Amino acid sequence: MKLDNIYQEEKKSNFAKVSEIIITMASRPSGFIGLSILIFHVVLAFISPYIAPYDFKAINPTLMLQAPSAEYWFGTDDLGRDVFTRTILGGRTALTITFFGSLIALLWGGLLGIFCGLVGGKTDDVVMRIVDAFLSIPWILAMLLIVSLLGTSTEVLIPALGFFYGKGIVRVARAATHDVIAKDFIVSARARGHSNFSIIWNEIIPNVRDSILVEGAMRWSWMLLGFSSLSFLGFGVSPPTPDWGLMISNARGLMSFAYWSVIAPIVGLSSLIIGINLTADAFAKALGIDRSTKAPV
Amino acid sequence: MLFLIIKRILLGLITLFIVSLITFVGTEILPGDACTTYLERQAFGEQLEACYRRLGLNVPAYERYVSWAVNAIQGDFGYSLSGEMPIKEVLGPRIKNSLVLASAAIFIGIPIALILGIVTALWRDKLPDVAISTVTIFAMTIPEFISATLLILIIAIWLEWLPGIVIVPTDVSFLELLPNIILPVIAIAMIMTAHMARMVRSSVIQVMASEYVQMAILKGVPYWKMVFKHVLPNALLPAINVVALTIAWLLGGVVVTEVVFNYPGLGRLVIESISNRDLPTVQALAIILASIYVSINLLADLMTLMLNPRLKTLQIRK
Numbered sequence: 001m002k003l004d005n006i007y008q009e010e011k012k013s014n015f016a017k018v019s020e021i022i023i024t025m026a027s028r029p030s031g032f033i034g035l036s037i038l039i040f041h042v043v044l045a046f047i048s049p050y051i052a053p054y055d056f057k058a059i060n061p062t063l064m065l066q067a068p069s070a071e072y073w074f075g076t077d078d079l080g081r082d083v084f085t086r087t088i089l090g091g092r093t094a095l096t097i098t099f100f101g102s103l104i105a106l107l108w109g110g111l112l113g114i115f116c117g118l119v120g121g122k123t124d125d126v127v128m129r130i131v132d133a134f135l136s137i138p139w140i141l142a143m144l145l146i147v148s149l150l151g152t153s154t155e156v157l158i159p160a161l162g163f164f165y166g167k168g169i170v171r172v173a174r175a176a177t178h179d180v181i182a183k184d185f186i187v188s189a190r191a192r193g194h195s196n197f198s199i200i201w202n203e204i205i206p207n208v209r210d211s212i213l214v215e216g217a218m219r220w221s222w223m224l225l226g227f228s229s230l231s232f233l234g235f236g237v238s239p240p241t242p243d244w245g246l247m248i249s250n251a252r253g254l255m256s257f258a259y260w261s262v263i264a265p266i267v268g269l270s271s272l273i274i275g276i277n278l279t280a281d282a283f284a285k286a287l288g289i290d291r292s293t294k295a296p297v
Numbered sequence: 298m299l300f301l302i303i304k305r306i307l308l309g310l311i312t313l314f315i316v317s318l319i320t321f322v323g324t325e326i327l328p329g330d331a332c333t334t335y336l337e338r339q340a341f342g343e344q345l346e347a348c349y350r351r352l353g354l355n356v357p358a359y360e361r362y363v364s365w366a367v368n369a370i371q372g373d374f375g376y377s378l379s380g381e382m383p384i385k386e387v388l389g390p391r392i393k394n395s396l397v398l399a400s401a402a403i404f405i406g407i408p409i410a411l412i413l414g415i416v417t418a419l420w421r422d423k424l425p426d427v428a429i430s431t432v433t434i435f436a437m438t439i440p441e442f443i444s445a446t447l448l449i450l451i452i453a454i455w456l457e458w459l460p461g462i463v464i465v466p467t468d469v470s471f472l473e474l475l476p477n478i479i480l481p482v483i484a485i486a487m488i489m490t491a492h493m494a495r496m497v498r499s500s501v502i503q504v505m506a507s508e509y510v511q512m513a514i515l516k517g518v519p520y521w522k523m524v525f526k527h528v529l530p531n532a533l534l535p536a537i538n539v540v541a542l543t544i545a546w547l548l549g550g551v552v553v554t555e556v557v558f559n560y561p562g563l564g565r566l567v568i569e570s571i572s573n574r575d576l577p578t579v580q581a582l583a584i585i586l587a588s589i590y591v592s593i594n595l596l597a598d599l600m601t602l603m604l605n606p607r608l609k610t611l612q613i614r615k
Contacts, residue, residue: 133315136590140549144571145323225440229553232442256454270439277438
């Protein structure tokens with residue numbers, strides 16, 4: 001019974017810890033703005049299919065390039081589709097793909113990094129060489145190769161982005177593991193005869209979780225940037241899926257007389273990226289990790 | 298010291314070797330090959346085999362890799378598919394154009410980043426810092442294609458000050474190129490400057506909080522003398538590595554920016570060669586871009602080693 005009590009208290013304190021972090025994040029103006037933007041976008045992504053006033057793929061030649069009006073809040077594009085509808089739906093695509101992509105990146109990058117940091121030796125050397133090699137291929141070239149190899153469906157984009165953006169996390173997780181590996185509790189766990197798996201799960205992960213999570217939050221914003229750049233170049237999701245990068249590249253040629261169809265997706269994408277960035281910044285600060293000294297690798 | 302330098306160079310070469318393997322395998326798995334793309338519908342029977350023989354595709358993959366690598370080391374990347382031109386000749390002017398673009402952005406960006414970073418650090422949390430930091434966050438996070446599109450919309454279309462899209466042949470002279478590169482340079486320099494300014498800021502703040510700076514203040518060293526003599530040399534050293542990584546990361550950004558402005562550089566070639574399935578060119582580009590990345594990082598490593606006597610002795614003892 002006593003054990004039960006202790007266990008419950010620990011659970012409660014975990015919850016308290018999370019809410020404390022969120023409160024610390026929101027107490028800074030930049031963190032508050034970031035969190036609000038992010039929450040706004042997430043909520044919008046969930047409800048947008050229900051509030052979208054028109055069909056996002058309904059082409060209407062009679063309504064081509066209409067200026068914003070009471071009927072079409074953000075005007076219409078070159079195929080007569082409602083820009084407002086497509087803009088609020090565009091966030092869904094971007095958020096879904098990059099969120100699950102970051103999750104995959106966090107999982108494989110984090111676990112591989114921890115494993116390499118723990119075992120060290122030849123395995124570590126070989127894996128880190130390969131990771132370095134992948135890091136030195138410019139992201140755009142690698143992503144373009146993967147996409148032209150496997151196609152541009154969501155099922156391909158999510159693991160491809162996850163794989164590609166996870167390689168930087170390997171380094172961070174490995175460095176964080178090196179920091180804790182020499183500590184006494186790891187040595188004693190070894191002495192007690194725990195397996196590598198048990199040491200990773202019970203001793204290392206709780207100690208490196210913070211820095212890996214912060215890294216993951218940073219990756220999220222870069223992945224969004226990478227994903228929308230791919231769409232912009234025509235290698236991301238395929239039309240008529242409403243996607244901001246795609247919308248910007250379509251509307252760009254006509255922006256000298258129909259600037260509204262390019263402004264709306266620009267505002268959507270920029271605000272989401274800034275929101276995620278500010279949130280990641282505030283998250284890092286709330287956990288006491290300085291991320292401004294890190295380069296975007 | 299010499300041993301360390303040689304070790305870094307060797308590690309860089311190993312990295313490049315693995316990159317070449319990855320790209321070779323990657324392009325090897327791509328569905329279709331040079332001949333089926335080149336011959337399109339006529340890709341069968343004798344014609345296909347003749348093409349295989351001509352391009353040397355009839356030998357096993359590892360043999361092709363070895364001969365490709367041997368030639369690539371000598372700067373010969375074979376023939377591109379689309380124009381049937383030697384890739385060397387295709388790359389030459391492109392590299393020059395991209396180099397002009399990137400170096401202009403770096404030469405403009407680094408001084409501005411240093412000034413902004415130092416100003417924001419010295420006036421930390423005061424008005425200049427808050428204002429500049431807010432702007433840098435925007436400049437840093439907004440994707441290149443958005444800032445480039447907005448630049449075209451505002452400066453080229455609405456104000457009509459500068460040409461928005463570059464319409465020059467690839468092998469244009471430098472002077473003709475000049476008015477065309479202003480907007481692309483701004484687009485690239487903006488995001489890079491913002492990144493570097495932030496790093497310089499945090500680095501300066503860290504040094505300002507250190508004990509020897511506090512000591513200098515207590516001793517009554519004049520403020521600006523202290524900043525220039527004690528703070529900056531120590532603060533800028535760790536920034537070198539990070540700046541190198543930022544520049545290397547920007548290789549991707551340069552690709553996107555070149556596409557937006559239709560700039561005849563390496564970046565547009567990347568997109569063109571991937572769309573055309575021009576695999577020999579893709580391989581050459583991967584190796585060249587990776588070598589740029591590796592050498593920038595190597596240079597930064599060596600610079601930090603040279604400039605920091607402490608690091609030198611520490612690493613040797615290890």
